[in-house]
Amino acid sequence: MNLKELARHLGLSQSTVSRALNGYQDVSSDTRERVFAAARRFDYSPNASAHRLATGHSGAIGIVFPSDKDPLLDPLFTDFLSGLTNSAARRQMDILVSASLDTAEASYRRLAQRGSVDAVVLSSPLVEDARVPLLDKLGIPCVVHGRTRSPRPHAFLDIDNEGAFRQAAELLIGLGHRRIGLVNGDARQAFAVHRETGWRSALLNAGLEAPDVLNGSDIMTDEAGYRLTAGMLAAPTPPTAVICSSIFSAVGACRAIRDRGLTIGSDISVIAHDDGITSIRPEAHHPPLTTTFSSIHRAGERIAEIAADLIEGKAPADCQEVWPVDLIFRDSTRPPKRP
Amino acid sequence: MNLKELARHLGLSQSTVSRALNGYQDVSSDTRERVFAAARRFDYSPNASAHRLATGHSGAIGIVFPSDKDPLLDPLFTDFLSGLTNSAARRQMDILVSASLDTAEASYRRLAQRGSVDAVVLSSPLVEDARVPLLDKLGIPCVVHGRTRSPRPHAFLDIDNEGAFRQAAELLIGLGHRRIGLVNGDARQAFAVHRETGWRSALLNAGLEAPDVLNGSDIMTDEAGYRLTAGMLAAPTPPTAVICSSIFSAVGACRAIRDRGLTIGSDISVIAHDDGITSIRPEAHHPPLTTTFSSIHRAGERIAEIAADLIEGKAPADCQEVWPVDLIFRDSTRPPKRP
DNA sequence: GGAGCCTTCAAAAGCGCTTTTGGTCTCGTA
DNA sequence: TACGAGACCAAAAGCGCTTTTGAAGGCTCC
Structure with missing residues (x-):
């Protein structure tokens, strides 16, 4: 018909x-x-194709997978994508997922020239990310999940990573902690830099040091979380608390703490960043973990809306949001034994 | 141009x-x-739209997200999607992710009528899944990740869940275990049923019982894994080994074991199913976990190829694959202390 | 040397929609 | 009565591609 x-x-x-x-x-x-x-x-x-041809709009938002087996590719992406897709559907749009077989640049270029998408979403931005100027040059509207340095203002939705980690560190300092370890994500990622800044500023403001041995950075896996934390605990002056950039790192960190015969909470305080995924819930841990919380699902939802606004002509400079992050106090953070 | x-x-x-x-x-x-x-x-x-209109093919494979916040929606999906997308790109196809705002049926129907996709991928099939006959009626080629009961043969790629879990149980039985718990996924899911069948048949073949108290089933999260395992361990005759349907359940199971003051391996043996995601690696645990392993990423890759074959006219009955699952022996499985 | 064939290309139709153009008809107003 | 305005709708152009149709030229072969 x-x-x-x-x-x-x-x-x-x-x-x-x-x-x-x-x-x-x-x-x-x-x-x-x-x-x-x-x-x-x-x-x-x-008919979708005919409609697209006639209007010149593809009716789709694109997102490019980093690459074949990128370690940055994490399970959080599922939750993010689910939010993105729901929200896009409400606006009668689809999400087109595309792989970068050769280079990311080539993928975006192809998307642009073929007119397959009206806008793209850019995930896991680096501190300085070549994709943003590229998309600008190609003339595809783009909204970044996170923030990056860029000559021209770009549309983005980010959470207040710096503030969240500053608050987390301040909470620990308030409890009496003096040596607070950071189990961060990959240092090339923008959010990891922001989190480190937050952690560091809280320590320096309190007159404490932020030594390199307490500043761990790697991909956010269980294994890396274990390794970084175990390393810190084995140092001559081990931390009395650690802040983890993801729930996966936190799982590893907790294992490292227990493997050393220490107890989470009373011996070592732990704070984890929680993106709200269902598979691992920090409140179900023993003890329940104190977290900085922001739902990545809701971020996905909002980003689809921003993309739609952008397609309708809204200026990128007017599409910039930074969401506050909740600090949820639970039982994994207590005063240190020997301050 | x-x-x-x-x-x-x-x-x-x-x-x-x-x-x-x-x-x-x-x-x-x-x-x-x-x-x-x-x-x-x-x-x-x-131009993609013009090409599609002229050829009548959309050049895309569709996949519909279960629903807004479905507990079946798991982080493994990222790895699966990444494989799917890579492989589709090699065949010049895209992946269109669509949400089911109202009902799944309506989503598929819309995809079909609008001609947005040439085929769809169906994830997490239930034992009896209404989506398969629906897609058959709508005339959209469909390939199922898993298997389901269906009046007409459907294209699918599944792993040998039954065989894997039978082998896993047989390994434990061979080590001397007599009471083996199953920490399974949601019982409505086809794969969970197959795994239970495998577990049960190994026990019965060995002349052992498969009582309900050892047959746990829930969503595959850390928390549910903890709860199911803790429940079994608290029973009058606790298991000496558990088999977990996912690495997330296994993380919870391990915590439950430790929280009870027991040691993984020497007190309680653990086997986990490992889909090969990067964020949590069973070999990095202490002790390293014995696993049934099958890469969900590779499954995604292969499924895109099957979908492409289907679009080119291959018969669904000729597109059915069951992959064997590797049983990887590590240190979390040892003979029981008191057999 | 003309019929028949192959190679190479141009012209035009068509995919299913949106949007422009223009025409008809009614109605209110001068 | 005449006329512009407004409501309603049909016809047709156009989106950028693929595919069919058919024409022109060069070739072989009887």
């Missing part, structure tokens, strides 16, 4: 039917209702 | 340029080379 047939059934022209369906004003409400009734009855919905 | 301009630059007709680029035979190799050179020079690639 296509538009032509539907029009024939109704005894109307294609254009009238099209205008009725698309909400134009110069169709009598009587005709409009007949058209809608027929569309429902014949279960008509317009 | 579009086809018309390119043709004008070359002094050729659109049709000749199109035929040259698409590898038809009735273009002289001389002309063909000129065309390719020009296409490269002007960085031309055909």
